[in-house]
Amino acid sequence: MLAIDGYTRTCGLIGNPVEHTLSPVIHNTLAELTGQKLCYVPFHVETGRLEDAVKGAYALNLLGMNVTVPYKSEVIPFLKDIDPLAQKIGAVNTLVRIKDGYKGYNTDMPGLYRAMCADGVRIEGEKVLILGAGGVARAVAVLLAEKGAAEILILNRTLDKAKQVAAEVNQLAGRALATAMANAEHTDLPEREKYLVIQATSVGMHPRDDEVVIEDEAFYERVHTGYDLIFNPAQTRFMKMVQAHGGRAYNGAKMLLYQGVIAYEYWTDTQITDAQAMKVFEIMQNR
Numbered sequence: 502m503l504a505i506d507g508y509t510r511t512c513g514l515i516g517n518p519v520e521h522t523l524s525p526v527i528h529n530t531l532a533e534l535t536g537q538k539l540c541y542v543p544f545h546v547e548t549g550r551l552e553d554a555v556k557g558a559y560a561l562n563l564l565g566m567n568v569t570v571p572y573k574s575e576v577i578p579f580l581k582d583i584d585p586l587a588q589k590i591g592a593v594n595t596l597v598r599i600k601d602g603y604k605g606y607n608t609d610m611p612g613l614y615r616a617m618c619a620d621g622v623r624i625e626g627e628k629v630l631i632l633g634a635g636g637v638a639r640a641v642a643v644l645l646a647e648k649g650a651a652e653i654l655i656l657n658r659t660l661d662k663a664k665q666v667a668a669e670v671n672q673l674a675g676r677a678l679a680t681a682m683a684n685a686e687h688t689d690l691p692e693r694e695k696y697l698v699i700q701a702t703s704v705g706m707h708p709r710d711d712e713v714v715i716e717d718e719a720f721y722e723r724v725h726t727g728y729d730l731i732f733n734p735a736q737t738r739f740m741k742m743v744q745a746h747g748g749r750a751y752n753g754a755k756m757l758l759y760q761g762v763i764a765y766e767y768w769t770d771t772q773i774t775d776a777q778a779m780k781v782f783e784i785m786q787n788r
């Protein structure tokens with residue numbers, strides 16, 4: 502970070518908890534690489550204090566904020582404006598200072614998209630299967646619909662939740678693009694078909710490293726590429742199972758990187774180069 506002086510602008514993260522975040526590493530490194538006078542700090546916001554936090558941030562002239570669990574949806578009523586994609590997803594992770602308040606964006610999904618592009622994983626025209634039907638899975642489904650996936654299958658333990666997400670996506674797409682299935686129904690997948698599978702549940706996240714949503718080895722024969730949104734551990738059991746059956750597998754570290762890079766670009770109205778992003782990625786990996 503450059504020396505802090507009277508011109509340094511502050512950005513930060515609001516959430517609860519925020520203590521384990523990697524975001525300060527991402528943004529303070531970007532500030533250093535670009536030579537911008539910007540400093541990024543985490544702010545632990547107690548339950549019930551979110552509105553005060555957003556108003557207080559604005560009053561303190563903070564340039565921008567990231568928002569994390571559990572406030573990504575809760576923050577929406579306290580915004581001056583919201584980007585249409587964030588509105589569709591129903592979750593905001595980035596606040597950008599505008600006149601009289603903050604505008605909310607979602608950089609998680611564009612971050613995932615940029616990460617997939619960097620990894621050479623294509624969405625357009627692809628048959629994609631999502632594991633999970635929670636908030637993250639729903640956002641992924643919206644992204645896939647926007648980026649022209651040919652078919653979206655949503656597999657979830659609770660079939661009703663998968664049906665609800667599929668219905669919402671079909672409503673947005675204006676056609677029957679998404680189909681819901683219960684996890685156990687993976688055996689009904691057509692034999693000759695191979696899928697891009699996006700693992701959007703918390704199953705397999707540290708410390709439950711040895712868990713996976715679908716145990717059945719036969720399922721992994723249906724996977725040409727596995728994209729796990731988990732980044733800790735770096736090699737999840739899901740990824741190992743995909744690889745064991747000849748598929749390519751990626752974790753969520755680049756998504757984390759690029760959601761930060763895109764937020765930084767919004768705040769500073771600059772473009773981060775691939776070389777700068779990769780430098781940040783290296784530093785993140787060492788943490």
Ligand code: ATR
Nearest residue numbers: 633634635636637638657658659662702703704714
């Ligand atoms: P988030 O907002 O992070 O997506 P969430 O809304 O709690 O979190 O969703 C978690 C997802 O992980 C859900 O799809 C959940 O399945 P259910 O809808 O059946 O609850 C899935 N999930 C969590 N633990 C699971 C487990 N042990 N096996 C299978 N799926 C699991």
